[in-house]
Amino acid sequence: MFTNLGYFFAEAWRDAKNRPVAVIFSLVSITLLLLFAAFVFAGGEEVQWLVGQLGEETAVTVFLKEDVTGEQVAVLEEKLAALEGVTAIRFVSQEEALEEMNKVLGSHSAELAALAGFNPFLSYFEVGVRPEQGLAVARQAENLPGVDGVRDSRQTMERLTRLSTVLRLGALFTLIFVGVVMMITISHIVHLGLLAREEEMEIYRLLGAGPWFAVMPFLLQGSLLGLAGGMLAFLLSLLFFPLLFSRLLAALPFLPLRPGVEVALAVGPVLVVTGLLFGLCGSLLAQSHANH
Amino acid sequence: MIHARGVAKVYENGTQALQEIDLQVAAGELVYVVGASGAGKTTLLKLLLGMEKPTAGELEVAGISLGKAQAEDIRRLRRLTGAVFQDFKLIPGRTALENVALSLRVLGVPWSENRQRSLAVLEEVGLADRVGSMVQTLSWGERQRVALARAVVREPRLLLADEPTGNLDATSVGFVAAVLARAGEKGITRVVATHDTRLLEMLPGRVLLLEGGRLHQVAGAGRKDRQ
Structure with a gap:
């Protein structure tokens, strides 16, 4: 499997190059979905931070x-x-x-x-x-x-804690929702790729390839799409959060809010990991769908 | 290498493709299967590669019983086998080298060794100057030789070839015969479905005739004995 890792990456890239519009649209959708999740997640994180600060x-x-x-x-x-x-x-x-x-x-x-x-x-x-x-x-x-x-x-803290719980739950549900939509998006694009290369995959089987050989490029492609979407959403949050939080601080100067960059850095890993995981899940979904 | 006893194949639409096939092929042997179109040559090769299952009889290839073979057994068999298909089954949009190298990629051979072996085999089949050409730009004959190169590059225990010279001129048939002969020197068992007498003349081997789904052994070209 590892001997062919470079080949699998090259195949994933080759397939993406063959249908750039579909791949770019998927990437943009995934990025926007994750960015939306990032805003909700950042809200929850920030209120939690406020509770911590006020609790002291x-x-x-x-x-x-x-x-x-x-x-x-x-x-x-x-x-x-x-x-x-x-x-x-x-x-x-x-x-x-x-x-x-x-x-x-x-x-x-x-x-x-x-x-x-x-x-x-x-x-x-x-x-x-x-x-x-x-x-x-x-x-x-x-x-x-x-x-x-x-x-x-x-009392304020209790309200804030309740708000924080609601926001964090909301963020969790948003992440799940975004994840499911991402999975469907990625699964769709991977499935199309698998269908387009059905004949090729039959040749792999005739040559004695294992079940993973043919689908590995697509698993990589889906995971990389998710990962790239997560990283782009992270970069965009690094760009937007400082602007948003500086506006918030200007409007609510008495609140001990964190700088936007700090919030983006806290949310970033969640975006990247979510992107990667749901990308992989979407690819696996497409593969199991194709097997049926 | 191949043991068949009473093997039959009836397709779902009721077509009886093969019946009562008894066949023993020893390791390293060269066997030609000849017969008219529709006689069952391709079906026989498909059975030997695990692409179809026999509907009756016992068929064992390289120690693997194909009647009750699981997916993993079929995969194991195919990894031991090199196959040349009538429709080549090359991947378009890839070069000749990439198509040949795929055979070794599947086996997990590292790229440096894979490239070296693939280039050597392409040279052997007379395509040294076409290694970087996309297969769809090659002539039928060249594609056929790429398919043969892909089959032999892995040095299989069993080589199955379905009409490997069907589209070739005399010179190219010579390349194929030479490749098959070299495969024999390496101890590779070869089963070749063909009706190309040029190949039979260039490289003698045991000849079997398939007629109406039944197999007969031919002692020499033009002479037929019941098996």
């Missing part, structure tokens, strides 16, 4: 009224620390809040600077809580004197 942050944020004094802050800190389920507590002053937002905004921080000395942020406590106590801590903190409001990031 404080579960409950207790915002303090603007006129709260240092003494009241100290008392509040004691009371919050005494609440059941609180694991950590950190005070963030108005100045620190502004500084943190500046870091989050990065290149957009000029927009904050444009406020010219006005600090729109409240000071707050970041309160680390055990997950099961998050809601109770939030409710009790709300009623403490000097507290302006409470944000329970757990």
Whole structure:
């Protein structure tokens, strides 16, 4: 089998050269299908990443009224620390809040600077809580004197986690759907190739070739089509994701999104492996169909 | 090499192609099967190559019983055999060299050795200057010689040839006779279906006559004995 590997590749290439239009159309279809899957998959990956990032942050944020004094802050800190389920507590002053937002905004921080000395942020406590106590801590903190409001990031996280699950499931189904469509596309083109060379394959059999000898070029062709489609989709995602994510970051600067290139690099291997696997499956499908 | 006893072949449409064929061919022997068109020569060769199954009798080729042979047995038999078909069965769009080399590719012979052997055999059949020509551009006679080269390049144990000189001029028949003779020197058993007396004269061998699906042994050209 390995002695003829070069020959099988050459035959796969020869067959593709004999019907370039069909092969190019298949390749474009596969690439677009995988690119579509890449977008859905990237969405799921990104939300999962957000959940991870937000999960590292404080579960409950207790915002303090603007006129709260240092003494009241100290008392509040004691009371919050005494609440059941609180694991950590950190005070963030108005100045620190502004500084943190500046870091989050990065290149957009000029927009904050444009406020010219006005600090729109409240000071707050970041309160680390055990997950099961998050809601109770939030409710009790709300009623403490000097507290302006409470944000329970757990709820946001739960929503994000649900969204992430939905998106990842969606991505999985999309991959399966794309895979099946790819398999049908590749199986069709391989089947046509097998039919066109039926007589040739009969000659192989008369010469004593094994069952794989005749179909190996087509298995390679289908797998390579899938692989090439996966790689092209990967290259296109390297091109498009930075553009898309830079737009998203511009619109939602407070979200800790990853750079588009990083997302494309995370999704790339999935595209390539999916392309290869479903390409091979499509070829095997065509071969079994041809045998019947 | 070949043992046939009471072999018959009836096609699905009821045509009785062969009946009561008893045949013994020893290793290295040259056997000509002659007879009119439709006498069953091609059917006999098809049975020997496992392309058809006998409907009655026992047929064993190279130790493989073809009556109950599985796909793997047939494949094994074909790998031991070189065959020249009446319609050549060459692959169009490929060169003469590629067609001949395919025979060894199937056996997994590395390309460097394959190329060397294929070129040598093409030279032997007088096609040294046509190795790079696409087979569809070759004349019928040249195609026939490519088909013969493809059969012998693998140095098979059994060589089956169906009308290998049907389209050839006297010089080319000489090439074929020489190739068959060299195959004999290598101990290759040869069964040749032909009605070309030039070949029989150039390279004597045992002659069998197929008539109405029955096989008769001919002791010499023009003399016929019941087997």
